[in-house]
Amino acid sequence: MPSTDSHNPTDCEYFAHDSAFIDVPCEIGQATKIWHFCHVMKHARIGQNCILGQNVSVAQGVVIGNNVKIQNNVSVYTGTVIEDDVFLGPSCVLTNVANPRAQIVRHSLYEKTVIRRGATVGANATVVCGRTLGRYCFVSAGAVVTKDIPDYALVMGVPARHVGWVSRHGIPLPDPDADGLMVCAESGFRYKLVAPATVRCMDLEEEAPLPPEMATGSILYRELKRGRSG
Numbered sequence: 001m002p003s004t005d006s007h008n009p010t011d012c013e014y015f016a017h018d019s020a021f022i023d024v025p026c027e028i029g030q031a032t033k034i035w036h037f038c039h040v041m042k043h044a045r046i047g048q049n050c051i052l053g054q055n056v057s058v059a060q061g062v063v064i065g066n067n068v069k070i071q072n073n074v075s076v077y078t079g080t081v082i083e084d085d086v087f088l089g090p091s092c093v094l095t096n097v098a099n100p101r102a103q104i105v106r107h108s109l110y111e112k113t114v115i116r117r118g119a120t121v122g123a124n125a126t127v128v129c130g131r132t133l134g135r136y137c138f139v140s141a142g143a144v145v146t147k148d149i150p151d152y153a154l155v156m157g158v159p160a161r162h163v164g165w166v167s168r169h170g171i172p173l174p175d176p177d178a179d180g181l182m183v184c185a186e187s188g189f190r191y192k193l194v195a196p197a198t199v200r201c202m203d204l205e206e207e208a209p210l211p212p213e214m215a216t217g218s219i220l221y222r223e224l225k226r227g228r229s230g
């Protein structure tokens with residue numbers, strides 16, 4: 001069901017499968033695809049070129065940036081802000097009340113969770129509300145996030161612990177060389193710890209899109225890891 005209809009005040013064209021419910025008013029950007037059994041609630045704002053897989057729910061007032069990929073069975077609750085280029089893995093869980101009780105209404109007390117540009121939340125991970133997940137951070141599958149995560153941090157386990165740094169391409173970074181640089185095995189981009197818990201890419205502005213030729217994977221993760229360990 002391609003749509004240019006009144007669902008979308010910005011009059012952009014997006015695709016929503018016939019089985020999806022799109023409440024009005026809401027905003028959905030151009031070229032976004034919304035697949036089977038999704039529900040987008042009113043006042044949600046979804047950017048351009050996003051994909052909402054099967055059974056994704058986007059609650060009232062949620063803000064989602066451009067090029068966000070949300071895998072099957074994810075509920076994005078009110079209070080969540082998702083920046084551009086975020087990946088939410090299948091069946092990951094976001095939350096918006098720290099101390100829910102069925103008897104107590106806390107609709108005005110939803111906590112804010114911010115998932116910053118380029119971050120990945122792995123399959124079946126849980127994010128306890130009120131946290132900020134930094135740019136290009138990587139939450140591994142099944143982790144439970146209970147603290148803010150620095151940019152480019154790789155976190156793992158329950159509770160999620162910071163175990164290393166990861167590149168924009170999702171490749172764990174090696175120990176720094178003599179110049180303090182960590183080179184991504186896939187892209188060759190150099191990263192540097194410029195302050196405690198502050199990694200920056202030295203070769204591309206964080207806001208800049210990846211050059212198209214660097215935006216398609218060609219080497220399996222396992223092969224890259226094998227190459228690194230010789």
Ligand SMILES: CC(C)(COP(=O)(O)OP(=O)(O)OC[C@H]1O[C@@H](n2cnc3c(N)ncnc32)[C@H](O)[C@@H]1OP(=O)(O)O)[C@@H](O)C(=O)NCCC(=O)NCCS
Nearest residue numbers: 071089090121122123124139140141142143156157172225
């Ligand atoms: C973070 C990730 C990339 C790490 O993978 P990896 O580099 O191959 O890690 P390894 O297999 O080398 O494992 C290193 C250690 O961490 C452990 N480990 C790996 N993944 C783990 C996870 N998700 N949670 C807890 N521990 C994990 C391994 O058991 C191993 O422990 P050991 O040293 O005691 O044996 C991967 O675990 C992950 O979560 N990927 C996300 C997958 C996903 O959700 N995809 C969604 C789209 S389909």
